[in-house]
Amino acid sequence: MIREWLTAVSEPILLALAMLVISFFLAFVRLLRGPTLPDRVVALDLISTLTVGMMAAYAIMTDQSVFLDVAILLALIAFLGTIAFALYVGKGRIP
Amino acid sequence: MNGGLSVVLVILGAAFMLVAAIGVVRMPDLLTRMHASTKAGALGGGLLLLAVAVHFGELGITSRALAGVAFMILTAPVAAHMIGRAAYLTGVPLWEGTIVDELRERYSARSRAPNSATTQE
Amino acid sequence: MTLFLWNILLALAWLALTGVFTPGNLVVGFGLSYVILRFAQRALGPSPYFGKVFHVIRFVLFFLYELIASSLRVAHDVLTPTHYMRPGVIAIPLEIESDGEITLVANLISLTPGTLSLDVSADKRTLYIHAMYIDDEDLDVFRQKIKRFERKVLEVTR
Amino acid sequence: MSLILRTATRFLLPLLLLFSLFLLLRGHNSPGGGFVGGLVAAAAFALYALAFDVATARQLLRIDPRRLIAAGLLVALGSGMAAWLARKPFMTGQWSSITLPGVGLVPLGTPLLFDLGVYLVVAGVMLTIILSLAEE
Amino acid sequence: MISGGIIVCVLSGFMLALLAPWLYRVGRRATAWILALLPFIQLMYFVSLAGPIARGEVFVFSSPWVPGLKINLSFYLDGLSLLFALLISGIGTLVVIYAGGYLAGHHQLGRFYAYLFMFMASMLGAVLANNVITLFVFWELTSLSSYVLIGFDHEREIARRAALQALLVTGVGGLALLAGLLLLGQVGGSLELSTLLNQGEVVRAHHLYLPILLLILAGAFTKSAQFPFHFWLPSAMEAPTPVSAYLHSATMVKAGVYLLARLGPVLGGSDAWHYLVTLAGAVTMLVGAALALFQTDLKRLLAYSTVSALGILTLLIGLDTALSIQAAMVFLLAHAFYKGALFLVAGAVDHETGTRDVTQLGGLRHVMPITAVAACLAALSMAGLPPLLGFISKELLYEAKLQAPRAAPLITGAGVLANVLLVAVAGIVGVRPFFRERMATPKNPHEAPLSLWLGPVILAGLGFIIGLLPNTLAGPLVSPAVTAVRAEPSEVTLALWHGLNPVLLLSVLTLASGMGVYLGQGVVRRATSRLEPIAQWGPARWYDVALEGLNALARIQTRLLQSGYLRYYLLMIIGATVGLTTYTLAARGGFPRPDGATDVRFYEGGVAALISLAAVAAVRARSRLAAVAALGVVGYGVALVYVLFGAPDLAMTQVLIESLTVILLVLVFYHLPRFASLSTQRARYRDVLVAVAAGGVMAALVLAATSIRFHPPISDYFAEKSLVQAHGRNVVNVILVDFRGMDTLGEITVLALAGIGAYALLKLRLERKESG
Amino acid sequence: METILAVVIGVLYATGIYMMLRRSLVKLIIGLSLLSNGANLLIFTVGRLTRARAPFVPEGADALQPPYADPLPQALILTAIVISFGVLGFVVVLFHRAYQTVGTDDLDEMKATDT
Amino acid sequence: MRPVLPILIPLMTAVAALLAWRWRGVQRGVSLLGAVALLVAALILLASVWRDGIQVVQIGSWPAPFGITVVVDLFSAIMVALAGLMGLAVAVYSLGSMDTAREEFGYYPLLHILLMGVCGAFLTGDLFNLYVWFEVMLMASFVLLVLGGERAQIEGAIKYVTLNLMSSALLLAAVGILYGLVGTLNMADLAQKLRSAHHPGLVTTLSMLFLVAFGIKAAVFPLFFWLPASYHTPPVAVSAIFAGLLTKVGVYALIRVFTLLFRHDVGYTHTLILILAGLTMITGVLGAVAQNEFRRILSFHIVSQIGYMIMGLGLFTPLALTGSVFYITHHIIVKTNLFLISGVVNRLCGTYELKNLGGLYQAHPGLAVLFMIPALSLAGLPPLSGFWAKLTLVQAGLETEQYVIVLVALAVGVLTLLSMLKIWTEAFWKPSTRNSQPSVNRRQLVHVFFPIIVLALLTVVIGLVVQPFFVLAERAADQLINPEAYIRAVLGGTS
Ligand code: NA
């Protein structure tokens, strides 16, 4: 596994994947820490974008375009969850 | 096909995403975190999708990849706006370094005490 | 808009004719058909479309520049230990009126790192944004910088 | 409600619907299919209901989503029973093909019809649940 | 032809039972006389068969019923069955007529007839059956008819309880009997009695002999009210008197005796049989007789004396000598006549005076002369005075006891003691109410109507006439019966006078002592009343305690198991899963060694870690929405796994579902309350333990399953045919809509249901409790 | 990778079950979701992981050329996901109604039908 | 075509009823028609299987281990016929008892989809497809259970739903692992390939997952809690169809997999099943003894009766399996009928609580008889259907010298009798404490009594004319214990 990490640096696409993986964990840290719900939502939103990115990178790496379809679907649809969260947060608004 | 360009786009995209992720951890309040994450994130995602478009270089795939980019550009700002607005309106606290708040005056009639009922969730 | 569709259709036809289905070829096709349409303009009657294309291209370039510049700035701030930012919530008076235009402006502002549309007033006259780098001591100067987005949008839509 | 969200939704709804059809039609050969397509269609209207309100979304939809469920089941069932006309076991695919200008020979068969049934049911169900729940 | 008559006899009873309520609606008062025709015809039929049977003929009727289980609807008529059949149809005739008068005007009389005929038919079936399962079927039907008849007066709780008690006691015995009979069939190689009767040696030598014996005895003893199962019989006196006379004295309670007699050739002849049956009989005989003296209620007195009589019969069968069987058969007849008569008399007295309390009755001979004659005749027969049948039977009885193969003096002593008491009882029930001075009663008595005195007079008269001509009238019946029980030709000679012998001496002694007890019954009752508290702790009490205990156990168990706490149910299920799998693993072994698939790319590992962390975060989240967000991360992570291992369709679906789930949850959480910490610390530790164990089991199973493959998968087929035959490049989609379209059809049906259900839940709210 | 996914599956099952054992309806829902993710991942894993191509017949070919990811488990999981999603949708509504009707999401307050 | 009809007819009926959402009268007609059609199709199927042997349809014409196979052996055919019979009985009963609101909110489509799921589970020859049908059935039952949304319904449903979902998750995992090991889902193919499995211990361990998953659905100890928590809460027509069919699908599945797939270690697996059978009988019947409400008593009895059905499987001899099949047949008819009767009682007295019931024997002797027949049959009194069922099992137990289970079976029979008589005593014999009788619509009563009378007659007929039913069960059991014919029918000549 350590060798994998090392080759990651040499292989550009692996480097990209490595950055993405690190990003996942960083975003996850925010999701854990909060402190408010919007903070977590922002983190989740970022994670969905990261997922799009990772799928795209993987499509390139494996040379399979089918994964792109997943990525664009996610790009379009992840938004819905965020909106729902936002509306929930907004529920607490004083009218 | 277009190996060089797609590699650059991939690395760039991933780097932007990393920045976004670091920002989301490091920035002091919600709104500043959002500046880092939602936009840099979308930018990174867009770049990666572009990389796909370049990498495959087939019409069908390229058009789909571009559509993906379009989707991101369409949705990301709306989502950011919705979260930011909701958070602001429910009283998520701003960073102490904030220099001005002109929206506050509009809502001055009401207290802006943090509404824990939702935001603390 | 009809012309734009025409343009696209022609570009696709070009692709079919050439039989080379690549993005590059699409761009070629688009450019060619743009030129064709331009010449055929008289036949088709007056249209703001041709002038717009220029504005659109300029607008896109402007936007990309803003995007990259502000991204880099945010990136710098994120990656360095100190926070250089001077954030705040600013009211931007709006001249545009239609929902679509307001949304477009707001989204463009949001898309650019460093600024984020928070709210539109009920009378649609004011856009409230959160900005990270209010460098100007005079807030109105800053407001004008933001309003450039509005102007560019107006150039395209009107 | 946010003006920005509403305006964006006006644009996104047709886009999502188009995308859902795209997924449905391509599903037999590429990722997608009736289920995914149906969900996207439902998501489109769900977004509309969130951005505006349920009544507006129902107006836009025109048809009671429960009818979609019944129709979808009917289509799926019918596509399976079509095989009986050819004296074949239930759900045996019946294929023919048409030539689409510019695309060429496109095979058409009952399994595709079945997928359409799936699409309708999924869209109908998700809309039924989400719209009723949002009305609470 | 003749054999076919047997099944007609049995089935016609059931037919008439079905018709009886309707007949009653038409026939009213005359119904009893019309109905009585059936048992009377049956009686004539059986009488007509007496001759051939006395000559040694046997009638068999057999028709397959459940050949798969070797069960035939088969009947067998020999001397023993005939004796019982005559009693059943004969006394049945009288009881039907009697009931018509006794219950005249009762609004449920139609149903009563139905039950009575159902009983009659079942009882006939039981004593005539050849197949042991057929026998059992009718046996249980007699219990059931007894149940509805005891509970006939169902508005009174005591009647309901008595009915239940009787049914439960005999029911438990019945099930033991069933097991015993089945085992017997297994050991003996046939379920047909006629075959089994020749298998005695095989059966007795088999290692299952003792269990079979015990099981069958349990059936017989409960039915025939042997100690300690006797208590249901006195309680059963809640039934209308015709029922008591017929079922609980003359016929049904003797089914156990019948069974013992019937199976004697198979099961008898062993020490176990001898000791068990004799002892049970002796104890029952004494206990019944002693307890009878406590009673003041006419029917209860008679009931306990019946218990005693049943003990005597059992004892005689246990002795298993030619003489004892002979005595048993004669006593069976004698008892049926006198006890039936006495019961009917008691009913008539009750009917006329409104009371059954012996202490309240006296001098009735003036107002009820015919009844008084019948009563006295019966009582004298019971007391064993010559020239009544009771005397003959007692003579035989003493003789048999004196010649008992073992412990003859002891048995004889006990017999004398019991008979002494029974003499007193006979006096109390049959004589006392009619003599002494007249006492005031709730109702003003008149002579009973014809229907009420006909039965007692005939029965008592029979006891008298047979006593005078025993050899002519009883001999032809008893001999073949004894032959049947002994499984060897027996010739019985009955006589009133045996000369001066020890038996006669005992008889005289018995009578004299009995008279003494009768006269001094006040003293005796006072003396015995000391024992009353002990009697309260008798078997009847055990029954109550057992029932209460059962209820308590049931309640405790239910409270423990069906506690209402969902998490305990879940714990049980998960515990069962973990327990069964790990135990099986330990017990059966054979887990393949994990092949240590450690070929991991860093990004795969990263995604895996992310999923796990997010899952844990979802658990540890303090707020619902934080948990939902963490759940979202799990979802995206899983979608990534699908992408990483070549499943784009799955990833798409996962992603979509993730987003829509968030919408659903958020919509609902608008209304639901926030997380609260409700469980105790201990519960949490326990649950962590269980959850981790369950997770561990699943992980272990996955490891095992991924390290080994019994067969290559069938997927090559899909790979090959997908495009060529199913016209699709997306193999997963082709599987979904074509290869395995049936799954998808079910799947969309589930979805449709979810939609209908959610809609109904949200839109349909019934305020009121709906009736079914 | 199977080993690591086995652990992930174990974690999903464990967390799912733990959440289902809590007293709150909301946690029960979350538990169910975790559990169904675990079950799907389980089928995916035991159906054998492969980094080979996704099961799509490429243009110009008549059949899948090995190695390819086994399409059958994918189809099974798809069916299972959809079913559990439908069920989840219904359950969410049910719990919503339960809360409305009973007035609490504490499961311990919902045992009237047992005792 | 024939074997698929019992799945498709209910679906068609449901779709037709769904399309006629707004027209209640049409829905009722469609439902009745569909139920009749289902019963006819099921009976024709049974007859043809009896005549011509096991019938197979390869759905979509894809050959056996690859596509989904619908396969009908006698056991399946019997179960489907029973499902059709109960479907019709309850459909008719519903016409006279279901409230308008529920009818308008999809009661009839739900009922028929439930039947579809049940029939699908009985007919499929594919393990994953079995899971799908289970889900169809469960989902339909979830909705039927809560339809109306009363508090008790919802509380019961929460447990019912959660525990059943747990079982589904387990089943899914088990099926998935089995596929991973053997690479096929067709049960006949699995049966064949499992024979040569080189890790029997692993297969046995896996079989435990199936045991638990199906055990939950069958309501076996200690997995039955969902049943008594919920069965008494919905309208009685729903209770009745649940009582008749749902747990039996679990039992069916247990019997199917433990006669076809997991028979390599009978000494371990089936002994375990036998132990569970005994415990199920005891705990179920004790639960019933503790209850004082009509439907709750009946619900707990379902549990205890499941024990008997499993007992036959545990003994695993031809006679024992005959007993199981016979028992299931008997139980479905009798238990459904008892629930239907409880509904009538409730309608007459306005309650299910025994302490508030009474006077029915006096006022409605016909109903009393109609109750006694299934009640006594349930308790196993001769000569009703239940007696022969128990007799067969007891005989099988004695033959295999499993005396403990025989003892339990007999003792539980007595306790069953006890609690049936408790109902009898309280509801029928005990004098009524009420002054007024609720008014009853005569036309509705026809709908309500018709199925009750038919089922009671059937109980008696089975009791009196045992042989044909016994032979049917015997042959079904023979096919179960010798699965060669099944495997050959599904896989064709390849085996
Ligand atoms: Na059931």
Ligand code: NA
């Ligand atoms: Na069930």
